[in-house]
Amino acid sequence: MNADGRTRLNQTPEWTALAKHREEFADTHLRDLFAADPGRGSGYTLQVGDLYVDYSKHLVTDETLRLLRELAAARDVFGLRDAMFRGEKINTTENRAVLHTALRAPREAVIEVDGENVVPAVHAVLDKMADFAERVRSGEWTGHTGRRIRNVVNVGIGGSDLGPAMAYEVLRAFTDRDLTVRFVSNVDGADLHEATRDLDPAETLFIIASKTFTTIETVTNATSARKWLLDALDGGTSRSSEAESGGTAAVAKHFVALSTNAEKVAEFGIDTANMFEFWDWVGGRYSYDSAIGLSLMIAIGPDRFREMLDGFHLVDEHFRTAPAESNVPLLLGLLGIWYGNFLGAQSHAVLPYSHYLSRFTAYLQQLDMESNGKYVGRDGREVDWQTGPVVWGTPGTNGQHAYYQLIHQGTKLIPADFIGFAEPVAELSDELKAQHDLLMANFFAQTQALAFGKTPDEVRAEGVPEELVAHKTFKGDHPTTTILARELTPSVLGQLVALYEHKVFVQGAVWDIDSFDQWGVELGKVLAKRVEPALTEGAEVAGLDASTTTLVAKYRELRGR
Numbered sequence: 001m002n003a004d005g006r007t008r009l010n011q012t013p014e015w016t017a018l019a020k021h022r023e024e025f026a027d028t029h030l031r032d033l034f035a036a037d038p039g040r041g042s043g044y045t046l047q048v049g050d051l052y053v054d055y056s057k058h059l060v061t062d063e064t065l066r067l068l069r070e071l072a073a074a075r076d077v078f079g080l081r082d083a084m085f086r087g088e089k090i091n092t093t094e095n096r097a098v099l100h101t102a103l104r105a106p107r108e109a110v111i112e113v114d115g116e117n118v119v120p121a122v123h124a125v126l127d128k129m130a131d132f133a134e135r136v137r138s139g140e141w142t143g144h145t146g147r148r149i150r151n152v153v154n155v156g157i158g159g160s161d162l163g164p165a166m167a168y169e170v171l172r173a174f175t176d177r178d179l180t181v182r183f184v185s186n187v188d189g190a191d192l193h194e195a196t197r198d199l200d201p202a203e204t205l206f207i208i209a210s211k212t213f214t215t216i217e218t219v220t221n222a223t224s225a226r227k228w229l230l231d232a233l234d235g236g237t238s239r240s241s242e243a244e245s246g247g248t249a250a251v252a253k254h255f256v257a258l259s260t261n262a263e264k265v266a267e268f269g270i271d272t273a274n275m276f277e278f279w280d281w282v283g284g285r286y287s288y289d290s291a292i293g294l295s296l297m298i299a300i301g302p303d304r305f306r307e308m309l310d311g312f313h314l315v316d317e318h319f320r321t322a323p324a325e326s327n328v329p330l331l332l333g334l335l336g337i338w339y340g341n342f343l344g345a346q347s348h349a350v351l352p353y354s355h356y357l358s359r360f361t362a363y364l365q366q367l368d369m370e371s372n373g374k375y376v377g378r379d380g381r382e383v384d385w386q387t388g389p390v391v392w393g394t395p396g397t398n399g400q401h402a403y404y405q406l407i408h409q410g411t412k413l414i415p416a417d418f419i420g421f422a423e424p425v426a427e428l429s430d431e432l433k434a435q436h437d438l439l440m441a442n443f444f445a446q447t448q449a450l451a452f453g454k455t456p457d458e459v460r461a462e463g464v465p466e467e468l469v470a471h472k473t474f475k476g477d478h479p480t481t482t483i484l485a486r487e488l489t490p491s492v493l494g495q496l497v498a499l500y501e502h503k504v505f506v507q508g509a510v511w512d513i514d515s516f517d518q519w520g521v522e523l524g525k526v527l528a529k530r531v532e533p534a535l536t537e538g539a540e541v542a543g544l545d546a547s548t549t550t551l552v553a554k555y556r557e558l559r560g561r
């Protein structure tokens with residue numbers, strides 16, 4: 001029994017039924033499943049918005065799916081979903097509502113937190129962002145010296161970086177190509193250096209993105225960016241000092257903030273009139289469709305940003321209303337539970353066949369792993385079942401020439417999502433568009449090879465010498481989901497991200513963990529602050545272990561300190 005009186009997940013009859021089903025299922029190959037059901041290729045598919053989702057190449061039968069849905073029902077996944085959409089405080093360890101869905105709700109929607117409708121505030125910020133974005137795009141907003149803004153540098157980390165950075169890459173073909181947009185996240189000074197070395201400060205706008213405005217990496221980079229700017233624009237006068245820089249005209253024209261913390265923003269010296277607000281009910285990793293998306297909105301324009309929000313909303317509504325049998329986020333979440341909890345998979349690969357999605361998996365890593373990488377349940381007790389997988393992957397064809405060997409012939413079960421598009425991006429030349437069929441031929445061929453492999457007899461029939469037959473045999477039976485859309489648009493991006501957000505939600509709900517806190521990242525932050533004086537001043541730091549003490553001494557020696 002959980003401390004909250006609920007039956008432990010792995011003691012429920014639904015869990016036991018799945019474990020038993022798994023035993024019966026042990027020797028079934030994907031080849032058998034397709035042989036037994038000629039309609040599987042079209043039958044095991046769902047459509048949500050523009051996304052065609054093929055789950056036929058999964059190690060599941062109708063019975064498996066029924067049992068998984070029963071598990072979800074027993075854990076009241078839809079009950080928690082409804083509580084989330086209603087604005088209840090389902091992030092219990094932080095006592096917060098979880099309302100990223102309100103960020104893309106239509107103007108007329110009513111969603112209350114503590115009795116207050118939050119939708120008008122969401123749209124007020126979107127309107128303010130749109131106004132600002134248009135002024136930057138049109139050249140009406142100028143820098144301190146009157147020059148047009150040509151460079152936008154977003155300074156943030158984690159959820160305040162990965163979302164806009166990913167989406168900017170995804171939607172590059174929709175961006176204003178005359179604007180340079182860059183993202184700085186790493187506290188390694190090299191990041192800011194490389195992002196700014198060829199930029200003219202007079203034409204550069206810094207967007208300081210931090211929910212808390214206390215994140216050390218972001219505040220450090222923002223402080224250095226301010227110095228870089230003021231040194232150039234003010235000729236390095238004393239106005240660039242911490243005390244006097246607040247409120248300078250140059251900062252006002254070159255720095256804006258995206259945050260929930262007006263006090264800290266003002267303390268940094270940014271006029272709060274140039275702050276774009278969001279709220280504590282938006283988790284960092286769920287925030288790029290909030291003010292955190294300002295850099296993206298400047299790049300693609302407010303209309304396309306709104307198209308993206310509509311895409312999110314479409315999938316929100318699907319998740320909220322579709323029955324369990326056709327609910328795509330529920331299905332994807334449950335498939336992950338089948339592999340992670342019953343078939344021993346430790347990781348999940350996301351393999352986009354689109355160059356533009358090159359940062360998509362990095363974004364999903366935070367979304368999934370910061371949400372569900374937890375061993376403590378909602379009731380405060382340690383769970384004794386597997387939770388979130390390691391999420392990894394890069395664009396598909398590159399991966400084929402790197403790590404696909406292990407997926408095909410290694411010893412690990414790695415379920416994978418293949419994401420592809422029927423149309424190449426419109427602005428490509430005809431010659432480059434012609435390459436698209438080859439890209440997609442790889443896309444389809446890989447999931448086929450992973451599922452069905454190649455038997456020893458098929459290898460022999462090709463005349464392969466006997467001593468190489470085993471090496472050239474592919475067992476197959478590797479599960480994949482195929483997600484196919486006609487083209488990559490802002491709306492489709494919103495649909496994809498919402499799909500994964502809700503998939504992660506489903507899994508956290510079944511595993512009985514709070515997917516919306518992130519206590520696990522706190523320890524490292526605290527320790528870094530403690531260790532720093534040891535590096536800089538050689539200060540004695542209490543509580544350092546023997547290994548770290550030696551490493552710090554070595555570091556100081558190498559730096560000649």
Ligand SMILES: O=P(O)(O)OC[C@H]1O[C@](O)(CO)[C@@H](O)[C@@H]1O
Nearest residue numbers: 158159160210211212215284521
């Ligand atoms: O936006 P902030 O407050 O600077 O936080 C950045 C990131 O830091 C974390 O708290 C931890 O990495 C993330 O959850 C968050 O996205």
